[in-house]
Amino acid sequence: AKKKMWGGRFAEGTAASMEAYSESVSFDWQLYAEDIRGSQAHARVLAKQGFLTDEEAAAICDGLDAVRAEIESGEFRWKTELEDVHMNVESRLTEIIGPLGGKLHTARSRNDQVALDFRLHVAARLAVWQESLAALVEVLVARADEHRETMLPGCTHFQPAQPVTLAHHLLAYAQMFKRDFERVTDGLKRVRVMPLGAAALAGTTHPVNPQAVADDLGVEAIFANSMDAVSDRDFVLEAVFVGSLVMAHLSRICEEIIIWANPNFGYVKLPDQYSTGSSIMPQKKNPDACELMRGKTGRVVGSLMGLLVLIKGLPMTYNRDMQEDKEPFFDADKTVVASLGIMADMLRQIVYVPEKMLETVKRGFLNATELADYLAAKGVPFREAHHITGAVVAHAEQKGVGLEDLDIAELAQFSDRIGEDVFDVLDYAASIRRRTSPGGTGPDSVAGQVEALTKWLAGL
Ligand code: ARG
Numbered sequence: 001a002k003k004k005m006w007g008g009r010f011a012e013g014t015a016a017s018m019e020a021y022s023e024s025v026s027f028d029w030q031l032y033a034e035d036i037r038g039s040q041a042h043a044r045v046l047a048k049q050g051f052l053t054d055e056e057a058a059a060i061c062d063g064l065d066a067v068r069a070e071i072e073s074g075e076f077r078w079k080t081e082l083e084d085v086h087m088n089v090e091s092r093l094t095e096i097i098g099p100l101g102g103k104l105h106t107a108r109s110r111n112d113q114v115a116l117d118f119r120l121h122v123a124a125r126l127a128v129w130q131e132s133l134a135a136l137v138e139v140l141v142a143r144a145d146e147h148r149e150t151m152l153p154g155c156t157h158f159q160p161a162q163p164v165t166l167a168h169h170l171l172a173y174a175q176m177f178k179r180d181f182e183r184v185t186d187g188l189k190r191v192r193v194m195p196l197g198a199a200a201l202a203g204t205t206h207p208v209n210p211q212a213v214a215d216d217l218g219v220e221a222i223f224a225n226s227m228d229a230v231s232d233r234d235f236v237l238e239a240v241f242v243g244s245l246v247m248a249h250l251s252r253i254c255e256e257i258i259i260w261a262n263p264n265f266g267y268v269k270l271p272d273q274y275s276t277g278s279s280i281m282p283q284k285k286n287p288d289a290c291e292l293m294r295g296k297t298g299r300v301v302g303s304l305m306g307l308l309v310l311i312k313g314l315p316m317t318y319n320r321d322m323q324e325d326k327e328p329f330f331d332a333d334k335t336v337v338a339s340l341g342i343m344a345d346m347l348r349q350i351v352y353v354p355e356k357m358l359e360t361v362k363r364g365f366l367n368a369t370e371l372a373d374y375l376a377a378k379g380v381p382f383r384e385a386h387h388i389t390g391a392v393v394a395h396a397e398q399k400g401v402g403l404e405d406l407d408i409a410e411l412a413q414f415s416d417r418i419g420e421d422v423f424d425v426l427d428y429a430a431s432i433r434r435r436t437s438p439g440g441t442g443p444d445s446v447a448g449q450v451e452a453l454t455k456w457l458a459g460l
Pocket residue numbers: 024028083084110111114320322323324
C-alpha cells in the first residue's frame with residue numbers, strides 16, 4: 001500500500017485484478033505531452049504566486065523536460081501500478097529531482113489535471129480534423145471545377161429526376177464538409193477552457209491564478225464553476241458527435257461511389273490504390289475502402305453512444321467512470337482523420353465517366369419537367385401540363401426513344417401548344433443552363449460556389 005501515491009491511509013495493497021482493471025496508462029500515456037505542458041505552466045504560476053521559488057519552478061520544469069525526453073526516446077518505463085499518465089510522470093519527476101517534485105501537486109487535483117490534459121489533447125486533434133476537412137473540401141472543389149459541363153442524372157428517391165452537373169453534385173458535399181469544419185471551430189471554443197485550480201471540486205485556499213495558467217498555455221477561457229470544471233465532458237461528446245457527422249457524410253459519398261462503380265452504372269472507375277481484387281473471381285475490383293469507411297462510421301457513432309450513456313447517470317462531480325471517456329475519443333480521432341485523408345486521396349484519383357452519366361440522363365426522360373414547364377409557360381395549367389407530359393413520356397417509352405427524338409407532328413398530337421421551339425427546352429444542356437435560380441445547378445451558381453469556397457479555403 002505504501003507504494004501508492006495516495007496510500008497513506010491504506011493497510012492493504014490493491015488486488016492484482018483491480019490494478020489491471022483500473023489502470024489507464026496503457027492508453028492515456030498518449031496525453032504525456034499535454035500532461036507535461038500543463039504541469040510546467042502550473043509550476044511557473046505557482047512561482048508567480050509566491051508558492052514556489054523561481055529556482056524550484058525551474059527545477060521542476062527542467063525535470064519535466066527530462067521526463068519528456070525519456071518518453072520520446074522510448075526509455076521511459078510506464079508502470080501499471082501507478083495507474084495513469086499523471087502519476088507516472090509525477091513519480092518519475094520525483095525520482096529525478098527529489099522531494100521537490102512533490103510540491104508540484106499543490107492546489108491541483110488529478111481531476112483538474114486530467115480535464116486539462118484531455119482538453120489540450122482534444123483541441124490539438126481538432127486542429128488536425130480541420131486541416132483534413134479543408135483538404136477534402138479543396139479536392140471536391142477542384143474535381144467540381146473540372147466537371148462544370150459534365151451532366152449527371154440528379155436523383156430523388158434514388159430515381160433519376162433532373163439533370164444536374166457533376167460539379168453541382170460534388171459541391172453539395174463540399175458544403176457539408178465546410179459546415180463540419182465550422183462545427184469544429186465552434187466546438188473548440190468549449191474545448192479550450194482551462195480547468196486547473198478547481199482543486200478536485202470546490203476551489204482551494206491556495207492563492208491560485210487560473211487565468212495566468214490559461215495565458216501561459218495559450219488557452220482563452222477559464223472555468224466559471226469549479227464543480228463544472230472537473231465534471232464537464234461535453235467537449236469530448238461534442239467532438240465525437242462532429243466526428244460522427246463527418247463519418248456519416250463520408251459514408252454517404254462511399255455509398256454513392258460503391259453504386260456508381262457497379263458496371264450497371266459505370267459512372268466512376270475506382271482508383272487501383274483504394275480497391276482490392278477477389279481471390280476467386282479474376283475480373284473483380286472491389287470498393288473496399290468505401291465499404292470500410294461506411295462500416296467504420298458505425299464504430300464512431302458507437303463511440304458517441306457509449307459516451308452519452310457514460311455520462312447520463314453521473315452525479316456531481318468527478319467519478320471514476322469518466323476514465324472511460326478517452327478510448328472512444330482516441331478511436332474516433334484515429335478513424336476520422338484516416339477516413340478524411342483516404343477520401344480526399346480517393347477523390348483526387350477517381351475517374352468519372354461522363355458518357356455513362358449522359359446515357360442515364362437520356363434514358364430517364366430527365367427533360368420531362370422541361371416539357372411540363374414549357375406547356376405551363378404557354379398558359380396550360382401546370383396540373384394539365386404534367387398530365388400531357390406524362391402521356392408523351394409513355395408514348396416515347398413505348399417507342400424506346402427520348403422525348404427529344406419525337407418529331408414535331410408526333411408531339412403536337414398531345415397538345416396544340418407544342419411548337420418547334422419545344423426542342424430548345426428538350427435539350428438537356430439547356431435545361432441546366434436555364435436553371436438560373438440562386439444556388440441552382442446553373443453555370444453562374446456553380447461558378448459562384450467554386451469562387452466562394454476557394455475564397456473560404458484561402459482565408460483559413
Ligand atoms: N485516470 C483518471 C481518469 O482518466 C485520472 C483522474 C483520476 N482521479 C481520481 N481521483 N482517481 O479519469
